[in-house]
Amino acid sequence: MQDEHNLEEKVLSQSAEMMVSQALDEVEKIDINVQTxxxxxxxxxxxxxxFAGEGLVIQEDIRIQEIKLQTDSIAVNPFSALFGQIELNEAVNATARIVLTEVDMNRALASDYVSSQMQNFDFDVDGEIVSFEPQKIQVFLPGEGKIECRGRLLLKEKGNTRPLAYTAVLRPRTHSQPAMLESFNCTEGEGVSIELVTALMQKAKELMNLPSLKWEDMAFKIKDIKVEKGSLTLLVETQVKQIPSSITELSL
Structure with missing residues (x-):
């Protein structure tokens, strides 16, 4: 009986692997195990x-070095499951471990897809609306838990628009310490006011303290971030309303 169960799991898992592989632009290794x-x-x-994968490429320029995801028990559509397509009848909880490299992060940040998703950021500074328009950003992972960002943006305030380049070094929030901004320096432009920096820090604090983030059919909470030289590892808890099948959905 156990051999029959193993055969059923193997057939379903191989069908799911084939379906997901076809949705990716590139994949080095993929392993899906439907436990049923x-x-x-x-x-x-x-x-x-x-779900475990290595070297997953989606949207042409977005690459994930490594991802491991495990769901708890799920209620599925039995007819689609027989053909290796897992369609959820109820939301399911999952945990994921995602590894991103410095090279892949910068490749993604420079992609047309990510550029199209970047939005202007508006801040209330002493009753006046100030806007940031991101132009370019690069990320460096030097180790010791630090993330260095170098970028350019357009700053719109008091009816004027001016360019600004900056470097920032921060330590992301982990399970044992809050997020820390170690330094912020303007490398081009006239700099920014203390009031604007205060408003920016308050907005960042609000975002980091959100209980969860939502993206289409998924809600996720970052439980821990580990930054090493050249790579960043995320430990994430998610609630999934539907197992993603499209290229964009699969990226999370």
Missing amino acids: DLFKILQGQADGVS
Whole structure:
């Protein structure tokens, strides 16, 4: 009986791997394990789904070095599951470990897709609206838990627009310490006022203290961030309303 269960899991898992591989631009390694058997599938149930991948490329320029994801028990559409397509009937919780390299992060930041998603940021500074328009950003991971950002933006205030270049060094929030800004320097332009820096820090604090972030059919919470020389690792808890099948959805 156990051999039959293993065969059913293997067939379903291989079908799911083929479907996901076809949705990716590139993939070095992928392993999907649908933890179930035929009897449970006919009842619309599965013990869980695990997903592990390396070198996943989506949207042409967005690459993930490594991802591991495990769901808890799920309720699925039994007819789609028989063909290796996992469609959820109820939301499911999952945990994920995602590794990004410095090279891949900068490749993504320079991509047309990420550029199109960048929005202007508006801040209330003593009753006046000041706007940042991102132009370019690069990330460096020197180690010791630090992230260095170098960027250019357009600053719009008091009816004037002027360019500004900056470097910033920060330590992201982890399970044991709050986020820390070690330095912020203007390398081009006339600099910024103390009032604007204060408003910027307050906005960043609000974003970092959000209980969870939502993106389409997924809500996720970053539990921990580990920054090493050349790479960044995220530990994430997610609630998934639907297993992503499109290229964009698969990236999270």
